[in-house]
Amino acid sequence: ETGVTQSPTHLIKTRGQQVTLRCSSQSGHNTVSWYQQALGQGPQFIFQYYREEENGRGNFPPRFSGLQFPNYSSELNVNALELDDSALYLCASGIGGGSRTDTQYFGPGTRLTVL
């Protein structure tokens, strides 16, 4: 069983730039979710993808967008980076049927720093 992997591990960007973070789901999983975790806070739900379409979205602006590929890997894109986007970005995969996902398995995260 392969786990959830994310790349890169760390990233430093400048305000206004764009960034793409990548996630490879656990084998057999068909949903991918992204979370943002600021320092000292719990993770905040950004969105989930199922069958390559956005299945639900948290309270994040449109400059946060994503893609899910047929092999269930996923990307999180953030445009016009702001200082407050500095956080640990977590990807989680699971098995879902469109409206339900049970246990979610998290990757190690990408630490994004915006200067």
Place this chain on the structure above:
Amino acid sequence: KQEVTQIPAALSVPEGENLVLNCSFTDSAIYNLQWFRQDPGKGLTSLLLIQSSQREQTSGRLNASLDKSSGRSTLYIAASQPGDSATYLCAASNSGYALNFGKGTSLLVTP
């Protein structure tokens, strides 16, 4: 909007002690509740998942309970060990896919 609160924010106990971590949530119409462990700077490790129809789940030295009517869940850790030191996060799901997390309880188990 689901709000999840965890008390205490930090806890320090001597090795061997039994302990309880608390989680409360505002919307009782949850689909499931999940407990996670997070080591510093790392991702989350799923510990236990309790479906809305269940009252508790057990895994080794861990036991999690769920009381939807009172909006509470507890994580019981028996015979704590220094390796249990980590942040423990509770997450409630109303949608079935989006997890609403608390801020976590930082646990330190001293030898």
